[in-house]
Amino acid sequence: MERVTLNAPGEVDDAVFRRCLDWYASSKGRFALNQNELEDVLPFLQLHAVGENGSKYLYCGARSVVGDLYGADFCVDAQGKEGVPDSAFELALNRDYWSVTRTATPIAQRVRAPIDVYGTKYSVEFFRYVFPVKFREFNAVGVLARFSESPILLN
Amino acid sequence: MVNRQAQVSSEILSILLDSNAAKIQALSEDFELAPLIRTYISDKFGVMSLGELNNQQMRDLIGFIEGFRELARKGG
Secondary structure (H helix, E strand, C coil), X not given: CEEEECCCHHHCCCHHHHHHHHHHXXXXXXXXXXHHHHHHHHHHEEEEEEECCEEEEEEECCCCHHHHHHXXXXXXXXXXXXXXXXXXXXXXXXXXXXXXXXXXXXXEEEEEEEEEECXXXXXXXXXXXXXXXXXXXXXXXXXXXXXXXXXXXXX | CHHHHHHHHHHHHHHHHHHHHHHHHHHHHHCCCHHHHHHHHHHHXXXXXXXXXXXXXXXXXXXXXXXXXXXXXXXX
């Protein structure tokens, strides 16, 4: 897996990514603020409850990259699951959730990694923005991932 | 007689729907979940408002909200 920090995430050429950055900039992650802008990006987001021993889905948007890879049905029933079925992929990426929660500071990265989708292996490359979300006093993490390239089937 | 039974069934269903809608409203206010609820029912049921859900779908939604609250209570 290759991960590179984005120094200028606002320059990512993706409208949903920029709308998410704008919502976070104006709300600082407070779920109750700027709800119209939030609802534009929610179907693309994943929301996670984060503890010291891992994280679980609160919500997985049907139009997220997880939905693209594993299907919308996986997403609508994802609440309570620890992540995508490829546990090595999940573990490598969700380590950041704890630090984002603890520091209340978003991270933006470009990621390239292999992923197993129900027995078929792909190489995926995507931008991701991991940011703190507050539901009143409950702190969670939001993740927006957007493909920068189409997934490539690996033989 | 059949009409009377149909009317009573309809009234019971209406009470159940009202009751579940009120419960959803109360549950969602704890965590300001209205945007998430709107997105969830659009994702899962393809509808835009609570008024379009049937009783079974409302129960599913209540389960989703209660699952959220439980995860929030316990942390990840």
